[in-house]
Amino acid sequence: MPDPASTSPIHGGTTPAALAEALGRVLDTTRLRVNEPLAPYTTFRIGGPADVLYDATTADDLATAITTARALNIPWFVLGLGANIVVGDRGVRGLVIRNQAKAHRLSADGTLWTESGAVVQDLVLETVRAGFSGLEHYIGIPSTIGGALWQNLHFLSPAPERERTMFISEVFASCEILREEGDRRVVDADYIQFAYDDTVFHHRRDVVLSATFRLEASDSATLHRILQENLSWRGSRHPWLQVHPSAGSIFKKIEGVGAGRLIDQCGLKGFRVGDAQISHIHANILVNLGHATSADVQALIAHAQAAVREKFGYELEPEVGFIGEF
Template sequence: MTPAQIADALVAASASESTPLDRRRLQLSAPLAPYTTFRIGGPADVLLEAQTADELATAITAAKQAGISWFVLGLGANVLIGDRGIRGLVIRNAAAAHTISDDGTVWSESGTIMQELVLDTVRAGWSGLEHYIGIPSTVGGALWQNLHFLSPAPERERTMFIAEVFASCEILAEEGDRKVVDADYIQFGYDDTVFHHRRDVVLSATFQLTKADPARLHQILQENLSWRGSRHPWLQVHPSAGSIFKKIEGVGAGRLIDQCGLKGFRVGDAQISHIHANILVNLGHATAADVRALVAHAQAAVKERFGYELQPEVGFIGEF
């Protein structure tokens, strides 16, 4: 099917929904690089920016009914999109409505950017999300990955997980029904949840926060931003997808890559960061092929020297 045919099929399939898709908002052959933190990726056949959780659910349901492949893109971190792009429908989740109640209950649609939610809760004097400042993610992505960070300062001895303040979320289940689920369903683990194993999609989430002094919360924000900034390349200057490889038996992949002397090594415009060897950066015009070649080089070097098989934690999406 051509992009235009895909768009027409999606509109037809959504006609019976309470909020049918607007053909004028379906972008054809739309470049995806601007919507990823890596600034890499070819076009989507059709791109829709979903403004509400209902629209997100409608688009997925329509794609299923029309037999069209679909992919939900949040803030575009932790993914590498192929140079040939993604076939079918890509839904950029921009559903960002959220509320903060007087008892510390926070409800948010899944497309809300975590940094915005963090700042809003800190200003209101509610603690629980301040640990995740500076990490590029939407609410949906935070749940998908069980977002975590070493905090608080100065010890940095405990990993704080988003699961600790999670109450419930509404999902569009793989089977097609909308329902509210709790932590038992999510099965939070380290960099793992049920969403890695089922095609459920988070529509909205509820968190339970605790009252705290806003001045203290702002101090934590500043400490975390400073600590993170000293260890990670700035996305605004050197785009990346975050950590490329998973830990191996508790050993950081960056340490192994560094010991292979690969900091600064590059293929095309893709480079192993001088700051953090488990982060690959885009020096300006890197392609997905450049990144894949650099990933393979690091894997081969670590395998040869240490015998470890590095496993990517970044999703390779689309056609390469």
């Protein structure tokens, strides 16, 4: 395989086909697609085409794709399950790397090693069946491991009190990252700087390649009960993605008030722009009724912000990422 560092930089104005040709000198051409629509790869089912989409199937493959894009001076973005983002109608320029690196192993002592593209729900089910506790709180949340660490995935649990927010950082041991400087390094929680909806990955272009978690032995029947309780509780408060696609919560938490409560008190549940609608179930979630565009979503966000500002004086700040060209 050619060395990514030996490739020549690509300059502005290059066509998607030319980008794919340059990337294909290093990456597997059978996993490169040109002008690929991104809507099917997001939970919102919204978004225009990527110039080039590439499926990275191992952690090494993910690192190589990023290193190659950097060497060629091609803009790049790593896509997991596509939750918590809105992709622009005009798509994403450069290379979108779809993280499909899913290898993992669970040891008898409860140590879980996993590549960053593994789906959290798949790991939840596997560890619960094996009788290990630590991930069961995150059942039903669409995320890869990379996304879970990026956001410090959290959920109110356990039932019935729901008095404590459980964070994935509580079972985190270490992870291997590709740093923005280009080196690979294994780091611990001190480097990650876990906080509420925040980590070092919000502030540096480091990428998680794999991670290790420490789980505890537990009764599998008890864990299955927790799964059922969490799925039921979540399902009663969030629209079902299979029916009404969404990006999750749109606005950041306002301590002691709640963004959704403010929007609800403005009478906006059910309000829509085009096919984008403020959910009847949860006012901090916008749903796609079928053919919503990113322009619809932006207009609906602006309307909710203006209504809350006028009635309560609060500024709603989006927590979703806006990716690509709008």
